[in-house]
Amino acid sequence: MSDLRKQLEDRSGNACELCAATDTLEVKVNLDTYQVPDSPKNVKDTAILACETCRTQLEDESLVDANHWRALNDSMWSPVPAVQVVVYRMLDQLRPHGWPVDLIDMMYLEDSTKQWAEDGIHRGPKIIHKDVNGNILQRGDSIVIIKDLPVKGSSLIAKRGTAVRNISLVHDNANQIEGKVGPTQVVLLTQFVKKTSKED
Known part of the structure; x- marks a missing residue:
């Protein structure tokens, strides 16, 4: 056994x-x-x-x-x-x-x-998240923000060049991911991020 x-x-x-x-x-x-x-x-x-x-x-x-x-x-x-x-x-x-x-x-x-x-839940067509360059994003990836982005509901600005590690995917929206900018958990649009590497 x-x-x-x-x-x-x-x-x-x-x-x-x-x-x-x-x-x-x-x-x-x-x-x-x-x-x-x-x-x-x-x-x-x-x-x-x-x-x-x-x-x-x-x-x-x-x-x-x-x-x-x-x-x-x-x-x-x-x-x-x-x-x-x-x-x-x-x-x-x-x-x-x-x-x-x-x-x-x-x-x-x-x-x-x-x-x-x-x-692990696949409702309807499989949703694929891609960065600005068309690279497929996966849970746990690291990304860099490519332009200054206001964070909805706060006065925070997510600055261009900010690295976000260990992202998660918004499972029902291919255009959105989540990650921490400083201590704040934020939703980011995939068209404004660039994949850097996978966190092990």
Whole structure:
């Protein structure tokens, strides 16, 4: 058994971290590791322990059974960011059923976890963020502002030449990114920034 599998079993109490299914004498739920897609490089724990039913439905949208996922009512309170991300994404996918919307509204995710969850949600055409030179921007990139920009809602001016590290992407708008100018978190237009490098 791999160290990762053992860690996940210990963390979960040998139960599916999504629906809480466990092996019984009558039924084997085939628990195994599930790597969370679209995970940032700087996150250590990007796997969860999930049963075969959950893994199958996560990997094939056409097999999703909304009633099976009512168990997320409990797992949404998990303190494990990787579990929170999978729960959030599945609830988002199930929005048309109505009841998941209330659960999403009740969930509390740290900003970084919410961004991780949103990065893996592909609603409609994939949104691609590009800088002034057409370079594709990704979460974690560093950019330089290429002209003085007033910051909406404040007297701050983001000066030309200012470097902004570890940007995040506005997931529903290809023309906007977010980052810190000094201590202030601001939204920047991609047409006024130039990519410099990826933060490791």
